[in-house]
Amino acid sequence: MYQPIIPIIKKGLKASGTNRIVDLGSGGGGGLIWLNSELKKDIPDLKIVLTDFYPNIAAFKYTKEKADNFEYIETPIDARDVPETLMGLRTQFLSLHHFKPKDAVQILQNAIDADKPIAIFEGQERSIPSILAMLFSPISVLLTTPFIKPFNLGRFFFTYLIPIVPLFVLWDGVVSSLRTYSINEMNDLVKALNGTKKYHWEINRVKSGPSVILYLLGTKKE
Secondary structure (H helix, E strand, O other): OOHHHHHHHHHHHHHHOOOEEEEOOOOOOOOHHHHHHHHOOOOOOOEEEEOOOOOOHHHHHHHHHHOOOEEEOOOOOOOOOOOOOOOOEEEEEOOHHHOOHHHHHHHHHHHHHOOOOEEEEEOOOOOHHHHHHHHOHHHHHHHHHHHOOOOOHHHHHHHHHOOHHHHHHHHHHHHHHHHOOOHHHHHHHHHOOOOHHHEEEEEEEEEEOOEEEEEEEEEEOO
16 A cells, blocks of 8 residues: 555655654554565665554554564654654654644644654545445455454454444544545645745645555755
């Protein structure tokens, strides 16, 4: 899924002169494992810091075991008010739609105020094709669950015997599509920022298989 955005992340790191990613709203961080392995091919000294407002320490530890260049913060980190001591390219994957417009503006404004680059990615959009694709997500859950590691008996129980997980994924996918900011709406968020002209803004979409990824990349002008 993340293959098409690798050049975008590299561009953000290069433009900002950093080898460090500060991921906001990381969840468990598992989605970054493959992306990390691909980025390290050209950026061998890459560092990724996992953060979340509700940090899942057990999951962070599991992710760090997969690659020693992962770090994590055990205390809550608010994407709207990130400590300036956390240096690097700020990223958000599949999470901006959880924030209302005023909070989304705060996330971007906080990056500007701290002179930090930011890259945001959404793996769905508010469109009929995207919503229709989400309707098939329970089938994907049923097919992929046996291959998810580490093995968890509860996951099997609530996937196949009492199918709460497939239904939750369906609900989450449809609602996420409906709440995702469009390219025009992300442009409007940027226009509302103080000091927005100090940054280069790239807001667009890229194809990822049958789906699309919407992205926003903000880097400070030299």
